[in-house]
Every structure is written in structure tokens, then in C-alpha cells.
Amino acid sequence: MTALRLVRPPDLAPRRPRLALPAGAIDCHCHTFGPPDRFPLIPDRLFDIGNHPIEQLVALHDRLGLQRAVIVQSVLHGPSYAYMQDANAKYPGRFRYIAMPTAATSDADLAGMEACGAVGIRVAYRGSPHVDERLLAKLVERGWHVQFWYRGAEEATNWLPIIRRTPGEHIIDHLGWPDPAEGIDGTAFRIALDLVTSGRAYVKLSGPGRYSREDRLPWRDVLPFIRKLAAEAPERLLWGSDWPHADLPGEMPNDGDLVDLIAEWLPDEKLRQLVLVENPARKFGFPA
Amino acid sequence: MADRPRLTPPVAATGTPKLKLPAGACDTHFHIYGPQAKFPLPAQRPYDTDDLPVEALLALHARLGVARGVIVQSMLHGNTFDYLIDACSRFPDRLRGVAMPAADVSDADLARMEKAGIVAHRVAYRWSSTVDERFLARLVERGWHIQYWVRSEAEMLDWLPIMKRTHGPIVIDHMGWQDAANGPDTAGFRAVVDLLASGKAYVKLSGPYRFSRAPRAPWPDVLPFVRKLVATAPERLLWGTDWPHPDHHGEMPNDADFVDVLADWLPTEALRQQVLVDNPARLFRF
Numbered sequence: 001m002t003a004l005r006l007v008r009p010p011d012l013a014p015r016r017p018r019l020a021l022p023a024g025a026i027d028c029h030c031h032t033f034g035p036p037d038r039f040p041l042i043p044d045r046l047f048d049i050g051n052h053p054i055e056q057l058v059a060l061h062d063r064l065g066l067q068r069a070v071i072v073q074s075v076l077h078g079p080s081y082a083y084m085q086d087a088n089a090k091y092p093g094r095f096r097y098i099a100m101p102t103a104a105t106s107d108a109d110l111a112g113m114e115a116c117g118a119v120g121i122r123v124a125y126r127g128s129p130h131v132d133e134r135l136l137a138k139l140v141e142r143g144w145h146v147q148f149w150y151r152g153a154e155e156a157t158n159w160l161p162i163i164r165r166t167p168g169e170h171i172i173d174h175l176g177w178p179d180p181a182e183g184i185d186g187t188a189f190r191i192a193l194d195l196v197t198s199g200r201a202y203v204k205l206s207g208p209g210r211y212s213r214e215d216r217l218p219w220r221d222v223l224p225f226i227r228k229l230a231a232e233a234p235e236r237l238l239w240g241s242d243w244p245h246a247d248l249p250g251e252m253p254n255d256g257d258l259v260d261l262i263a264e265w266l267p268d269e270k271l272r273q274l275v276l277v278e279n280p281a282r283k284f285g286f287p288a
Numbered sequence: 289m290a291d292r293p294r295l296t297p298p299v300a301a302t303g304t305p306k307l308k309l310p311a312g313a314c315d316t317h318f319h320i321y322g323p324q325a326k327f328p329l330p331a332q333r334p335y336d337t338d339d340l341p342v343e344a345l346l347a348l349h350a351r352l353g354v355a356r357g358v359i360v361q362s363m364l365h366g367n368t369f370d371y372l373i374d375a376c377s378r379f380p381d382r383l384r385g386v387a388m389p390a391a392d393v394s395d396a397d398l399a400r401m402e403k404a405g406i407v408a409h410r411v412a413y414r415w416s417s418t419v420d421e422r423f424l425a426r427l428v429e430r431g432w433h434i435q436y437w438v439r440s441e442a443e444m445l446d447w448l449p450i451m452k453r454t455h456g457p458i459v460i461d462h463m464g465w466q467d468a469a470n471g472p473d474t475a476g477f478r479a480v481v482d483l484l485a486s487g488k489a490y491v492k493l494s495g496p497y498r499f500s501r502a503p504r505a506p507w508p509d510v511l512p513f514v515r516k517l518v519a520t521a522p523e524r525l526l527w528g529t530d531w532p533h534p535d536h537h538g539e540m541p542n543d544a545d546f547v548d549v550l551a552d553w554l555p556t557e558a559l560r561q562q563v564l565v566d567n568p569a570r571l572f573r574f
Binding site (some may be wrong): 091157163164165166167169195197198199233235282 | 324425451452453454455456457458482483486487488504523570
């Protein structure tokens with residue numbers, strides 16, 4: 001068996017940011033992995049990643065001033081949610097969970113996911129362009145929302161009819177994965193902007209290193225997108241660290257710098273209160 | 289006693305419609321009044337009216353073949369809601385309610401309404417062009433949806449940004465109430481269609497006589513509006529009688545006509561099942 005490619009770890013010496021985040025700040029997009037003996041990754045995976053368990057995330061968040069978080073299922077976990085049961089037992093109330101159940105997931109397991117904070121399902125174009133709309137409808141009836149992860153104009157265009165057909169208010173991952181070369185009139189960004197301004201979706205200010213043409217922070221070519229969204233629909237913006245930045249191209253950011261970048265993205269304190277506290281509290285059901 | 293105009297009562301002898309509605313059909317827009325001995329109308333009201341209690345409505349529904357209904361708050365009842373709680377809680381399988389509580393309503397009163405089956409809040413441009421969006425957000429967080437009533441292109445365009453900002457699904461009354469004389473290709477109606485197409489809004493196929501220039505059924509100038517809505521997103525259309533047609537000063541419509549016009553508006557059984565049964569069951573949680 002060929003060894004899997006091991007992706008780079010995050011910077012494990014995060015700087016303490018200069019920016020003081022508002023009380024109750026929420027990181028809306030992060031993952032945990034391992035420990036592998038307790039929560040193994042699926043054998044059929046694209047790459048390998050080191051041990052980044054819940055304790056490591058909590059230590060990071062404590063240092064950065066983030067008091068709550070939404071943990072997003074990684075494709076590396078398959079459908080398993082045992083790691084979230086563990087996280088929720090250790091830190092009750094601190095996390096919400098975006099799961100990846102399938103049509104084969106039992107109602108008992110859906111209830112199990114909800115018991116450890118599940119409020120949404122993530123669908124990933126990269127995993128499969130085919131979407132099980134019956135499953136989405138069933139989950140929306142249960143009160144879940146759908147988090148759509150697509151990458152670029154072609155995937156966005158293919159999924160737009162499905163996103164519009166699916167009832168509820170959704171979440172678009174990683175800013176709708178815009179192409180900075182196309183600017184704010186590019187197709188992928190226009191689709192995300194329309195969904196947000198028409199009240200159909202929230203969008204996550206996250207993952208700039210994944211679609212920027214620049215290879216390191218502060219990814220200045222992403223700023224026009226942020227500014228446009230903040231001007232048009234501040235009530236539907238969320239922020240996420242995307243820690244531990246699995247398989248990130250370019251230079252690995254220090255997460256303290258990532259938080260300080262928020263001061264440039266959201267220069268107004270009221271805006272930060274909205275994006276880091278009020279919007280995610282409402283969307284994910286945290287106390288405000 | 290204030291010298292107020294009195295509402296014209298609805299047609300009593302409606303007869304029965306020719307079209308048979310599907311089982312579980314829902315009338316998603318009508319009002320009830322009183323009984324005023326028990327639920328007096330507030331002093332600040334635009335009209336006086338006869339009592340038209342829930343029993344009168346249910347008798348009409350029985351004649352029309354309607355199985356379920358959604359009582360919509362009328363201006364005549366102001367911000368009061370005890371009459372709605374009373375009616376909805378006596379017929380929990382048949383009725384839901386859309387209320388208009390004032391923004392200072394207590395959580396306890398909201399909980400009483402929810403227990404009775406009140407699932408939405410109505411905002412009316414006619415009452416106030418200013419919308420308390422924080423109050424709407426408070427209701428949406430409790431699981432309510434917001435129903436918008438506008439009556440012109442100017443009102444529709446003025447509220448469009450608020451409608452888009454509103455969290456959760458919204459409902460637009462009376463097909464958006466855009467003057468039928470201008471046809472469907474106007475900025476006001478395009479805004480209604482766009483909200484429907486984006487998945488944000490449900491639209492009620494109701495109140496044709498309110499924006500038609502035709503004096504009576506079948507309101508032919510309304511048909512192009514209906515056709516456009518049906519072609520756009522039948523999965524988010526609703527239907528309502530708008531009984532007892534308050535504040536209508538033309539010829540009083542016969543409610544059987546609102547059923548029979550559906551043979552033209554929704555020409556297949558599958559469409560009627562969707563708009564009359566499936567869509568309202570989902571939105572109003574029957």
C-alpha cells in the first residue's frame with residue numbers, strides 16, 4: 001500500500017492577536033482530527049493529516065479569544081460522529097456541529113448527531129456533484145440547514161437550481177470560492193452575493209488562502225469581496241478560521257494573524273459584533 | 289359613538305362551486321370578526337362590522353369543499369389576538385393563525401399564540417410603512433414566518449430590501465397587489481416574481497378583485513399574473529378566498545367563484561394538489 005500524502009500541520013505556536021474579539025465570539029468553520037486510535041479516519045481518503053484533537057482546538061480558541069465554535073465534518077471522517085460526542089461531553093454547550101449524514105443514516109443516528117449539536121448538513125461538490133434532495137428535504141423538516149461547499153463558477157452554476165429549490169436558509173462555504181482575477185463581477189461571487197442579498201443564504205468569510213491568487217496572508221485580492229458583502233448584507237455574514245487549514249496551498253498562516261486580519265476585513269466594531277456573535281448565534285442556535 | 293362606515297357583508301347564498309377541490313384543500317387567507325360581545329373590536333378601527341365568527345367561516349368552507357384554513361389578522365381587530373387563540377384552539381386540526389401582535393408583546397403571550405397554532409406575523413404597509421425588523425427577527429427565531437401586505441408598485445419596491453433581509457421564508461399577500469391595468473411586466477410585479485424564483489417567498493393567489501379592473505369573476509386581466517407565478521415556482525404558491533372581503537367597495541364577489549376560477553388558474557389536478565394541499569401543509573404545519 002502506498003503511503004498517503006501527509007498534509008502540513010497548522011502553526012502550532014499561534015500568536016496572541018492584537019485585536020480583542022467581542023465577548024461570545026464564534027468560529028463558524030473549523031475541524032478536529034483524532035486521536036487516530038479513538039477516532040480513525042476513513043481508509044479511502046485523499047490525504048493524511050496529523051493529530052489535531054478537540055483539546056488542541058480549544059487551547060487555540062482560548063488563546064485567540066473565541067469562546068464558541070461550529071465544528072464542520074470533514075470528508076476524512078466519513079459519516080462518523082463519535083468524535084463530536086466526545087467533544088460535546090467534554091465541553092457541553094461550546095460547540096455546534098455540521099454533520100454529513102447520508103440517506104443510509106438512521107433516525108436514531110440523526111438524533112444522536114443532534115444530541116451533540118448538529119444543526120446542519122454539509123454537502124461537498126468535491127465529494128459528489130450529485131445531491132440527494134430527498135435527504136436535504138427531510139433534514140430541513142427536522143430544522144437543519146444545508147451548507148453548500150462548491151469551488152468556483154462551474155460548480156456554483158451547476159448547483160444553483162438545487163440551492164434555490166432547497167427550502168430554508170443555507171450557508172455558502174468559503175465566500176462562494178470566488179476568483180479574484182474576475183473581481184466582484186465574477187460568476188461565482190455573483191451567485192453567492194445574490195443568494196445572500198436575496199435572503200436565501202449566509203456566507204462564510206473563510207478560507208481566503210484557498211482561492212486567493214496570493215500565496216500568503218493577508219491575501220489582499222480577497223478584500224473587495226469582503227467589502228462588497230459587508231456593504232450589502234452584513235446580517236448574513238459569518239466568519240470561520242478553517243483551522244487546521246488542511247491541504248491549504250501557499251504559506252501556512254499563523255492563526256493570531258488570521259484573527260488580526262478581521263480588523264482589516266471588518267473595521268467597524270458593530271460589524272464585528274454582528275459577524276462574530278449575533279449572526280452565528282442566531283444561525284446556529286447559540287444563546288445570543 | 290364614532291361615526292364609522294360599516295363593512296358590506298359577504299354574499300351569504302354562495303351556492304356550491306362546480307370544481308371539486310382535492311381532499312385537504314386549504315384556504316390560506318380570510319378573516320373572522322368577533323363575536324364582539326366576547327372579543328370586542330378596539331376603539332381605534334376603520335370600520336364597524338357584523339359579527340362573522342369562526343362558525344360562519346367553517347360553514348362557508350363546508351360549502352366550498354375546503355378542509356383547512358389560515359385565519360389572517362384583520363385591521364379591525366387591531367393588535368388583539370385572544371379571538372384568534374380562541375378560534376384556532378377550538379379547531380386545531382383545521383385552523384392556523386397569522387397574528388399582528390404589537391412589538392411589546394410578552395414572551396408568555398407569544399407562547400400562548402404558538403400553542404394555539406399561530407405560526408406567522410403579518411405586516412401591512414397600510415398600517416405602517418416602518419417595519420420593526422428587530423421584532424420580526426425575534427418572531428422568526430421562535431419559528432414564525434413573516435407575511436407582507438403591500439398594495440402598489442411604490443410600496444412593493446419600498447419594502448423589497450426589508451423583505452430580502454427578513455430571515456426565513458416570507459409570504460406575499462394577494463399576488464403582490466400590482467395594478468392589473470399595467471400588466472405583469474412592471475418593476476413591482478417583477479420584484480414579486482424574483483422573490484418567488486429565488487426561493488425566498490411564497491405568494492398567495494388571492495384577492496384578484498382587489499387589483500383587477502374587471503368588476504367580477506373571472507377577472508381576466510389577472511390571468512397573466514397567475515400564469516407567470518405558476519410558471520415560476522408552483523411549489524411556493526398558496527390560495528385564499530380573502531373572505532369576507534373587507535374594504536371592498538365594488539360588487540361583492542361570490543366565494544364559489546374563487547374555487548371555480550382555479551380550473552383556469554391551476555388547470556391540472558397535480559397543480560391543485562400542490563397549491564391547495566401540499567404547499568400550505570408544509571408552510572403552516574398541518
